Amino acid sequence: MTELQAGQAAAVPRIETQSQRTRYRDLLIALAAFVVLASLPMFFGSKALLDFVIRCSAFGLFATSLNLLVGYTGMISFGHGMFFGLGAYGFGLIMQRTGVPVPVAFVATLVITTVVATAIGAICVRLKEIYFAFVTLAFQMLIHSTILSWASLTGGDQGLRGGIKRPVFLGIDLSNHVHLYITSCALLVIGLLLMRQIAQSPFGYTLRMIRDNANRASFIGIDVWRAKLTIFVLAALFASTGGIIMALFVSGAYPEFAYWTISGEGIFINMLGGVTTFLGPMVGTVLLLTLNDTVTRLTEYYGIVLGIVILFFAVGLRKGLMDFVVEWFAQRRDGAGERAP
Amino acid sequence: MTRTRKPGVSRRATLAMMGAGAVTFATPWVARAQAKTIKIGMPTILSGRVAQLGTSSRNGVMLEVEKVNAAGGLAGRQIEMVIRDSKGQPQEAARVARELVNTDGCELLFDGEASSGSFAVHEVARDLGVLCIHTCSEASSLTADPKQHIPNAFRSVRQGIHDSIVGGSYAAAISKAKGLKKWATCSPDYAYGRDTTGEFTLYLKRFAPDVEIISESWPKLFQPDYTEVVTKILQAKPQALYSCLWGGDLTSYIDQANIYAMFSAMEVFAVNMADYTALTVVKNLPKGIHSGNRYIKTYPATAENAAWGDAYKAKYNEYPTNWSWQNATAVMLLSEAVKKANSTDGKKIADALRGLTIKCPFGADGTVTMRAEDQTLVGYAIGWGTTIPQEPYVPEVKAGDWKTIFELEAEWKKSKGYT
């Protein structure tokens, strides 16, 4: 990972000069992607395809936001899943208990996430490397224990039962499958676009600098703690949005959403797709979900198959799929360049 | 996935990747035309710590499905079971259930999930309107709570509240006879454990008012070590102990309590002991543990039940579990309901299922009933007895009285605000 990151850092100035153009290009691509996704239901009658994309939106937002920490800032969080769970529970509880319109519940959930993430982040981001990983994991388990113990509020291990009601707002009816699908796609595309802006902004380059050398960053006057806390909270917001989509998809929230395995899955998706490209985690999400869905159809020894695939990536490829693809193309282009006189 | 391109990845390559991806994804998603066979989808847990739930549920279902198919199927259509692993994750259970209906063309669902997974599948049934029979979840609120009620979901499973009423009155009788006044409880810390224990003590105190609970322990589900719990109970010196630990947790607990000689110090009431999975696994089973029946082939003591247990053992080379009979009952109910409705349409089957009474080897009087009001199973064999370390394990079972159960259950529902 490190050599690749160094390579990316060298490319910084060129991208900076083009930042304005890149921004418009990103916006256009995002629009195009949304149009393509939104028109899918017109061409394919398959409900499973829509379900698949909805799940991709939930996990994709979660995994990409984790990459803001892991890939861009070098903070390996083992507890990112707590915000996924927090989003699902926050949104589900607000909808079940208060009956406010969906957008209000959405914003309120994000506000709650901000508060919780700031409190937890303020403690966690002081720690480095593996210790940061452990303390985030400990917080995740603490939140999971609390959800299980606080049964009067959360329903304990049985989760939020009775379904999440979705009153119609602005003509959008989230209990309609297609409406839910379009909304998920919109959230995904907007979320990715925002994260892309963060990654390409000057702040994004501050993060890369912290990743590569935190001491140097702090010598030139960057408040490392504050920058780390900011990205920790921002990433939590997107993870929380992913959790909200998941809560809408299953019409409930379950303690498994806040369990460490969700964080583990996020890390795994990142490794699968690659952490050096912005879209790596998104590719990883599609890969893992496809793998999951096909393998569970074929065998109940899912663990062995998944384990072997992981080994292929970790020991064989030694990098994520997007990393591999990008490198391969770069090599081919460079090779061609050398041959030309 | 193509919104931003790294310099170096050509547009053509990206398109090619997308195309290849589309083909890969689309293949399993092409909906198939309705076939002569009728597909029943079943998400269940086939991996992880409770994989036995899934495997023995599957065995129970398949044993009966083969009989139904041999006899001509459901209204002339052969049953094809599509059973998939949810790994015990609720979001996977929901995903698998939706996929089974939307993609694989399953017309009915059996929900072989436990705890949170069953509620997730319940929501899928609510959303899709497909007929769904819960075959594993014992959580009372799944059918008792009117907020959960949907016309297309049924349950072919015993319930915690029934066990507690029967257990409470059985334990109270023994309490009075032996003068057991000081009780301790030790149950897993999750909804099933807490609810069942609360209900058991409620009825115990009702039938034996001078009973006092002097100590409560709540180990975590799947906790490997119970030493601190065992010693805590020994400190409290109760005369009797109630536990609704189950499966591997129960056997661990017994092994660990055994070396503290706990079973000679107090009477133990473990509702989930009399299931072959626990009975055959514990090497040094203490004599005289009081237990509810889960599944044993000697109770009900009928030829049908014994024959069913033996057939299962012969086919799978293991004893049936509590999950096995519940899943088998689901198939029996379904098959009778289809005969009655003379149709495989989910709505018509649901109408036929409501209030349906069928002959069944697991019934207290040879029949079980799908109660119409809350669409859950009643009339199944339920009773308590004491264990011995070898076959038949529970030589004498004192049957629970369904009349009392119904009365107290109605009262309990009222107290919970369910009716």
Place this chain on the structure above:
Amino acid sequence: MDLDALTGCLASSACLVTQTTSGFIIGMLLFLVAVGLTLIFGVLKVVNFSHGAFYMFGAYFAMTAYQFTGSFALAMLCGAVGTALLGLVFERVFMSRVYGRDVLMQLLVCYAFVLIFDDVVRMIWGPEFKSMGMPAAFQVMPLFIAGGVVPPYYLLLIGVALTMALILGLGLARTKIGKVIRAAAHNPGMVSALGINTGLIYGGVFALGGMLAGLAGALAAPVRSLTPGMGFSVLIESFIVTVIGGMGSILGALIGALLIGMIRSFGSLGFPLFTEGLMYLFMVIVLVARPTGLFGKEVA
């Protein structure tokens, strides 16, 4: 919360003895698993996420050996030696390929094997839970010490674990091999420059770690049910132990394990519904106050 029960217990010698030994029992088994984890981290700088699987294999090996031979000693030996061999092969074939690479890559390889090992156990021994059963020699009445209850089997267990702790501590501090291992942990480049085969040391340490976890599993087999995935909760607890004690410190693992044992033992009296939460809370407090753990060395 039930603070009366806690203070009541602290005032009675019988309760104090019983709960303290119960804390010791929980702690010492945990120590055997955690010390392997901490050793492997200290020398190889790898967080062995698959460590729980060795505990699981130890238990299954012991059970199978006990079924065939009926000898408790042989069962323990099989559990320990079997997992040592497994550890050696695992390290040489897979882990050795990811040294010095990204921490995430190492974790991923371990995670892959958690999945694979669990499924392998399910294939070989089946999905249902098993029980080894207590050997007849230990099916005796518990001892009463100062009014407290102590089962003889647990005395053996504590004895074995303490012996292991002593051997490890002394072995690393006093013997030549111990010095080489410590040197390899400190500066592997220099050690290999001196003509010592670091690959052999790494494999050996991994085998030793695996053996300790396997021994813990074997010792636990008579009293705990065996299922695929049983190593998982033990792994999480030993992580907490190593993080509290300090990654890489054997003394830290011992103290951390005993602390967790006591928290469980006395916490279950005072906070019966939040015993688990108490452990995580303690871990958070330690990490915040002293990120490297109680006995960990400051990272440069």
